[in-house]
Amino acid sequence: MNDLPRSGCPINLTLEALGDRWSLIVIRDIIFGNRRHYRELLTRSEEGIASNILADRLKRLMAGGFLTREDDPSHKQKAIYSLTEKTIQLVPLLAAMAAWGRRHTAVSRPLAIRAKLLEEGGPALWAILMDELRATHLMKQAATTDAFARLQDAYEAELSQNA
Amino acid sequence: MNDLPRSGCPINLTLEALGDRWSLIVIRDIIFGNRRHYRELLTRSEEGIASNILADRLKRLMAGGFLTREDDPSHKQKAIYSLTEKTIQLVPLLAAMAAWGRRHTAVSRPLAIRAKLLEEGGPALWAILMDELRATHLMKQAATTDAFARLQDAYEAELSQNA
DNA sequence: AATATCTGATTGCATTATGCAATCAGTATC
DNA sequence: GATACTGATTGCATAATGCAATCAGATATT
Missing domain, CATH: 1.10.10.10 (Winged helix-like DNA-binding domain superfamily/Winged helix DNA-binding domain)
Known part of the structure; x- marks a missing residue:
């Protein structure tokens, strides 16, 4: 391959x-x-x-x-x-993709709000999310998932508004 | 398509x-x-x-x-x-790709140094580069190309070291 | 004026990737 | 024992990609 x-x-x-x-x-x-x-x-x-x-x-x-x-x-x-760690380090890249996509493509609203939060949170939020991912995926222990929950909550709130 | x-x-x-x-x-x-x-x-x-x-x-x-x-x-x-403007706004995404690639793939040295500069320069350097690109590609006028020249110089210096 | 070179492509053909639908054999559930 | 769920695989059609050769018009060289 x-x-x-x-x-x-x-x-x-x-x-x-x-x-x-x-x-x-x-x-x-x-x-x-x-x-x-x-x-x-x-x-x-x-x-x-x-x-x-x-x-x-x-x-x-x-x-x-x-x-x-x-x-x-x-x-x-x-x-x-x-x-793995190297995949977790793709978070900034995904954030950059989301930020560009939000500006230049026809994103749907509920998904856009998550991208917006991710962009506005900046490197500080990415670092928190990455730490949570490390806890969940690398250390195999119950992790506090604040950043994840924040993104998820925003997404669901946006969904329910449209309902 | x-x-x-x-x-x-x-x-x-x-x-x-x-x-x-x-x-x-x-x-x-x-x-x-x-x-x-x-x-x-x-x-x-x-x-x-x-x-x-x-x-x-x-x-x-x-x-x-x-x-x-x-x-x-x-x-x-x-x-x-x-x-176009939307392509110029891919600079942060390309920078994120370069940063990740530099850490997690087998990049060649002369090309790595450019990625390093781009990463260390951060959003401030990206903004300068993007302004230069706007001047060159959108306004069609002779542009000052400091950021571009900096990246190019670093690349060539690295090349000549290996020679 | 003939020749060679440079311009941005296109064509033909082989290989590879992708996509859909059906299927598989173990595992668990009821 | 029947049914549904598990992570897949298989067969076949279509689409994307890659290589090599070629194209015709524009310019440069002699």
């Missing part, structure tokens, strides 16, 4: 690692949607990812060191996917 | 607009490499883009409002490609 990189440019290498139509969607859902299982990623995806594509991307992301996989004790066939 | 978006998520929409293996490479070369012509983009590309892909991407980027095209007075078949 992986040949030699086209160049040693950091932008190019980032693009080669994540520049397809689905990898960042999966990562986004794990980070902001707190999805940890295959079935959650498959059925609760806004974009409707196909099962074979999801399986392929999970495989690739694990091979690339973006995700790790453990057995879920509750079900012998169930797996839990966790973020 | 463009169907309905898969979702209204800003990250997804950004990905749908630019999430392929070449669009951002072309934009990067125009922004940081100051390429303005088809032939420059084709032959001076680190990654070796194919001519048909380049032609397709230029077409798509123009259709998407990322680039504009004018005739070059020096040659009746020559075209000059310019950035």
